[in-house]
Amino acid sequence: MRSPLLAVLLLASAPACSEPSEPRGSTTFAPDELSLFAELRTNGGTAQVLVTVLGGGTSITLENHDRLSLAEPGGPEQALVAGGFGYVAQLDTSATELDLVFSRGSQRFVSKLVAPPPFSIVVPSAPASRASPIPINWDAADGAFETWLDVTAPCLSWPISRYFAEDPGVYAIQPADLAIKPGTTECDFRVWVTRSASSGTIAPGLGASPAPGGLQTRSISISTSP
Incomplete structure (x- = not known):
């Protein structure tokens, strides 16, 4: 399978039994019980981030004042929106390093997303x-x-x-x-x-998560x- 993130998302979204169930909300869990599975994709002009949030080993939704946002280091933040199996955002940028921020009230957990070097x-x-x-x-x-x-x-x-x-x-x-x-x-x-490559880091204070993936495409x- 081309993307390890997709495999994780499919597993996280698979029902444990035949009974339908609504995904639990993020505030059910403390920050150190939340895992972020993130991937940064860039073509040199546009960067796209895909994130799924897991709690208790299953995919969950953000609720209340919990939010995910994306930014170039020191730049304005753009909120991720629900899409597909998780949350997505897109920036017009050539940057290969971006900040993924999980916010809960005044708490901020900044993860580093890193794409491989650009090429032609x-x-x-x-x-x-x-x-x-x-x-x-x-x-x-x-x-x-x-x-x-x-x-x-x-x-x-x-x-x-x-x-x-x-x-x-x-x-x-x-x-x-x-x-x-x-x-x-x-x-x-x-x-x-x-x-x-997988070369980013998930913020300390969040639950155990794999290193974020990065894709550079031309x-x-x-x-x-x-």
């Missing part, structure tokens, strides 16, 4: 022949970062997906990788490179010919 992708500027390897290069990063590369196109019968335990900074699409639909001439490939188009 370089591909052939002229239409690339699908009969030869098509090089893709990006800025390799120091450190242990998992990396995914995905290639999609209307002319491909199925996408190309590659996983790297460490960031290689280079990949070549091989002719044998391509399942081209019959009759295809020119075709634009869309390349996605995602760099992943995308680029490649024109191709037979």
Whole structure:
């Protein structure tokens, strides 16, 4: 599964039995009984944060004066809103470090969200022949970062997906990788490179939680010919 946060959210939202139940509210728990599962995603211009709050091992909702907010360090805070399996917020920023704040009355618990280093992708500027390897290069990063590369196109019968335990900074699409639909001439490939790491910290005073995840994603188009 691509995102460990999604796995946690699915587990947290799964009913313990067949009886329907309403999620409990956050004020049922002391702060040190609350766990935050957080992930920061950025494309270099927009940052999105996804958070689920757990109490007693199950997903709960924020209530009364409990709130989550997001901010660049020292900047104005933006409230997270309920969405999907938890709470979300989005900022127009290129920052790779953001503060996630859980507030209860006058108490503030500031967690640090950290995305992997940014990078750019370089591909052939002229239409690339699908009969030869098509090089893709990006800025390799120091450190242990998992990396995914995905290639999609209307002319491909199925996408190309590659996983790297460490960031290689280079990949070549091989002719044998391509399942081209019959009759295809020119075709634009869309390349996605995602760099992943768990390097943030949850605020002291909150319950035991995994390190927040961080994703840095870039995308680029490649024109191709037979």
